Amino acid sequence: MSKFKYDVGVIGLGYVGLPLAIQATSSKLKVYGYDINEKRVSDYNDGQSSIEDISNQELQKSLKDGLFLSADSKYLSDSEVIVISVPTPLTDYQPDLSFVRSAAETIAQHIVKEQIIILESTTYPGTTVEVLVPIIEDISGLKAGVDFYAGYSPERIDPGNEKWNFKNTPKIISGINEKSLQKIKAFYEKIIDSVVSVGGTKEAEMVKLLENTYRHVNIALINELAILCNMLEIDIWEVVDAAKTKPFGFESFRPGPGVGGHCIPVDPNYLSFKTRQIGKPVRFVELAQEINNSMPNYVVTRLLEKMNLLEKPFKNSNILILGVAYKKDIGDVRESPALGIIENLLDRGVNVKYFDPYVGEIDVKNQKINKEESLDNIKNYDLILVHTAHTEFEKFDFNNITVPIFDATGSSHYQNAERI
Template identity: 40%
Template structure:
């Protein structure tokens, strides 16, 4: 007999894998989640406002483009369809919102995509559905901002529908951890909502981490990313000091990392990129002002990290000066423009700021990135990736290692390049043509 209790009915459908999972937002978070549920045998409906993306995904080709996945690299034992028609939300037992949360012009949080998603599904809600938010945001978003948009007089939260928050923990390009392996923080607006969250995600991941409230879960995600931002800021500041003192910061980190307790290795680079690290700390600094708190430590880390592209351009100028050359008119090859190695994600990439900084000083700059065939700069100009072969490398006055993709031939680069500005520690600092930056 089918239970009349909406929560029990949902849990039963998750157990027998007849529940239809709706994923709202088909990007770096939503698509891997869709593939995981489909792999487990759940029918999955992907909802997105981008008609071109939806068409591409339905034709299979979009998986590689958007998340580096293909139909062959994941097991789709259940149907997956993408659509722009949000009325199909009515057929879904769970609706998981995975939309962007960018910053506004003045570093104020923009939760417009979350609220738009809530407005789009509200007319199609029915008893027994779970609405889960995974987007990174400030504490209070789920209950104070999204919940009022979802509210309907005929559906009681915690009895008829269940609203939960479970922050995504995606790490694009990291093959060491799958969705199943990463412990998942879950929370709910009510106790029944938390139970619904556990039913939704319990079969998809090995370990659930229930927390007391949606605010705790929202703050947890921010702490995780602020922890990285602050420590990256610290090691980037240490890099600039070590550079002045003639010390190789990578040697220092390797030595410090041998301590088996009390130290976690973070590595310097050209700055921070991606959606999380450059953006999420400002969600908390903005919210903190509501409580009269000035988050100076977090803001200082952001200031240091934003300075790194400028520091690299300065180091490039110094290295060229050492060869009696000016940056103005020099031919410079920037290797890697994605924000991290072996992916195509360009969001907030500091490599782009390095390219723009070199061009602003008169450098003739080109880039090579096997994952990013075309690059659009802030001025709207479009540039095509060149091939980092021996002839190209040898023809340049300097090569900047901005993102150290494994696809680059570092042995050849070390042999052919006249001058190397290395922001990632790929070459020994003892090599005469190498400048650490």
């Protein structure tokens, strides 16, 4: 019989923490979720989920099945495993571990012997043993690996992905010593189909950075080729579709208006930060950032060229943006390239509106951007930019409209569109 009331306590109930808490509850664990954001906790307790992958019904079912959510950290003492899934953003382009530090301080105030502490936030290699563990040891006086256990496990959640979810995506795990690793393994095996151990926490931290840097670099490669192919009058989409028929040695990436979300544009900076400590830049990361960051302006240049060909002035033109989320079928606009595109268009005196059934209000340059609630007024625009390939847009027949379309997503749905 365990001395702990909860099998797991989750710190930080956002895109990562809430799905974890819900999965653990449906795996019949006793779960406590803690978040400093009182409003968020109170909404969740009212059955209102603000996390796209978690429906209100799922949340309500978990609450009924015993999921306990609170903005009070005192229940951490009652949790055998504590998983940290707090934000790791960039502040002034530098990794910001302040949320991880404050979570570590909170844990240290409540820690009891035999607890298992797991960091899931994305971060640079070394964080678990150089930042998290020392804070807990210094404040609590307990010894890591002996009095309590610790490790790192990167999160691989992909919002909106219907095939790969929290449970069926293999989970990388690590521990600061063998005993920690075995305890962490036993925990994740209760909630995840396949668990993959790596030798140390630095390796596990690096896995996440490799995965996201790989995407970042390959997206940059295809974006650069898209720009060059346009100049050479080569259809990049036909090239990509043909290349991907190769059954080995090639993974296809598609050009687009840039990268968004809180992973791909952010995480490679954590890698650069670490390598700069040994005086070495990650040259691939820096080049990829330069290319991907230039894509929103490139899109605007292509829109301008299109209007020129139509012999219409750009200034005061009316442009409708279809989709402003950073990826299809979700409503997240964090770091979305659409924001940079809108800012550039506003600077050029263009009247911009957007239509995105997943996204509410957005502000750019402290200005609320006008939104269409339907596509009924589409013929009033001079130009349409398809920014996000939401499946919802496929219900609408774009072949019968005369307004020119520029498609930055390469979707086959817009047959008359000019593509990026």
